Amino acid sequence: MKITGDLQLMKKINKYLVLDTIRHHYPISRADISVKTGLNKTTVSSLVTELIDSHFVTEIGLGESSGGRKPMMLLFNQRAGYAIGVDLGVNYILAMVTDLGGAVVKEKKIEMTDLNVETVTEKLKKCIHSLIKKTPASPYGIIGIGVGVPGLVDDQGNVLSAPNLGWTDVPLQEMLQQEFNLPIAIDNEANVGALGEKEFGAGRSVSNMIYLSVGIGIGAGIILNDALYRGVSGFSGEVGHMTLAQDGPLCGCGSRGCWETFASEKALIHQAKALQLVDEKIQVAEAIDKINLNTLLHLAKRGNRPVIDLFASTGHWLGVGITNLVNVFNPELIVIGNRISLASEWIADSIRETLNSHSLSFHRQKMNVVYAQLGMNSSAAGAASIAINRFFSAMKALGD
């Protein structure tokens, strides 16, 4: 019979450890892996042979000697398979093919106005199909599809509620599963954004970080101990509905004074409409309905004082909420992503000032605030990384 559980498990742990070491430190020799992992040279050699046989690792040739025989250098074979990551936005679909190392191979962006479930899912399917066609051949082919959605997603991949899309109870995972017959992962947009920055962006060397997605609303992806924290039902990170003022503006959630009524893109535009914006290029009367983040950025660049002050105020309110998160989580890094990061130039100072004056000094010492390194790609890249991680952990569980 087969050997059960733990003896296999041990091998899988070590094999995965070797692969991980190669993934993160290539090019690297067998001897170096042995030193880094603490595994015996013999063990490393045998595991590497298996990894080469299964196309995850390739030998690239001899490296530099350090006083003895030249080492055979090993590479992680990023192109052993490809993943698809999708950022399903409120008025766009951004989809990409990445290799197993997260490098973007193909990208496709579609604008949308009709948010009807069927229309959107049809476009989504078409978009993914077209990317799959363009993906190069590889030993493992497309290993999975990840999708980030602006709403609450349960662990079955059902979109329970996505207010900005007007969706409720959409079984997105099931729909895609039937269409593509591939492993599908659906998650909240802030969660995948956090993963993207953690795996490929600003959070690579950090174990505890919060990715703050500030777009129409505010959401957070929470990385603790190197893993995404999802909460008991998968709904963690709804920081946008943190109460910051009991008697503040009414929020869509029914409560008052939620963070996103002060600091989101929605709030920004709402507040901007109340201003008397004067600019030679924009007629106030006709423009008041057309105000959006881009026009405000444009005005700020031209030195429009009220708009600059408005951004500063937004920054201040962002700082207040971030302070709360910092005091509660004591994270190493806050990454500000999504559309507001386009305004980083106008909000950074007031965020920093608010943090310095409000947060607890001990919590500030090891903490940094940065802006998404992958820009608007964080979510799509993170969605792909979910597919990649599932592929590798399935490998870990099943043997390979």
Added chain:
Amino acid sequence: MKITGDLQLMKKINKYLVLDTIRHHYPISRADISVKTGLNKTTVSSLVTELIDSHFVTEIGLGESSGGRKPMMLLFNQRAGYAIGVDLGVNYILAMVTDLGGAVVKEKKIEMTDLNVETVTEKLKKCIHSLIKKTPASPYGIIGIGVGVPGLVDDQGNVLSAPNLGWTDVPLQEMLQQEFNLPIAIDNEANVGALGEKEFGAGRSVSNMIYLSVGIGIGAGIILNDALYRGVSGFSGEVGHMTLAQDGPLCGCGSRGCWETFASEKALIHQAKALQLVDEKIQVAEAIDKINLNTLLHLAKRGNRPVIDLFASTGHWLGVGITNLVNVFNPELIVIGNRISLASEWIADSIRETLNSHSLSFHRQKMNVVYAQLGMNSSAAGAASIAINRFFSAMKALGD
């Protein structure tokens, strides 16, 4: 030479798995352990033999047959060793000896008024010494000492800052280490309280919970995925300084409108002093300086309307902050502990109402709010459990 790492590791994992199964399901037979863990009967037998040899497990006699040979029932030997847990409060020291199962064996409480570092640490040492003397003999003796402190503690066991004690930079772990030559663990009072409720109290069956310690201030111990989350520097859970109103009362931390300026014991007393308290037993004029939680509870019990309303208001503000935590963490359980839990009768309704009207409905579905099951013992029991857990995980790491 010795076998390195993984082969030993495998055994330790299984041995610990068997021990854990016995700890949580005793009395249990070898056969049942085999079924529960998936380990082979042979493996279980051999590991159990070793556990019996090292006094962690004992055979209690034959159990009921279920149609065949009678099983030999195994017990976890709680009395193989003892731990000491200390709750270092603002005006008291509560210390206890527990066995390895967390059962309280001896308890000692001292009141204090002088909070000077030397005075307190001397009393602390004396208190621990006297408990050690009274601890029964056992194979492993005292396996460690855990202490919960109302302040920020770093990973070296230094108390960086404890405002309510007036302490800064006290190397408490080092001091106790030198005195007792035993494994010492120092942690924040809310963290140990959370562990106490998680291991022995209301949170036993829960993986994601928040223990809210509402005393003079407000702190939180955060249990995620069955483990305490400490943050990058060990300062997580400073929820008391979450801003709930930009222009609220000034807080000791320098900021304004922190949660604990609205809902802590300190806030409660401050607000009570502003009331015109009328009661036949208490002369307002002379009592105004003597108002404390006990007098307020007394008044509430007698039906004093202003005090009852005051508790309701405190409950409301607790609800606001809890809502924020629920939206962010999506926990399964909130445990309200420390002194405010004495007032649960007067605050529970308004907490619940606020949560129902403010929190997101999806987050509410699987969530419960309860009061500390161990009462004022949560922290001391949790401190002991840190020592116990360290003892067992050291065993796991070293072989036994």
Added chain:
DNA sequence: TACTTTGTTTGTACAGTAGACAAAGTAAGT
């Protein structure tokens, strides 16, 4: 008498290891 359940004994499979070793290099002395 037939079957079940518990727990031990016996022999085997397999992962990782140490140590020896071959291959291929460096560095220094002559």
Added chain:
DNA sequence: ACTTACTTTGTCTACTGTACAAACAAAGTA
């Protein structure tokens, strides 16, 4: 240039320790 000593890399072989399956003994039920 050649020799000698040493280093580094990676493989081969023999061995150890762990978990396992199968057979078995013991002790029960129906």
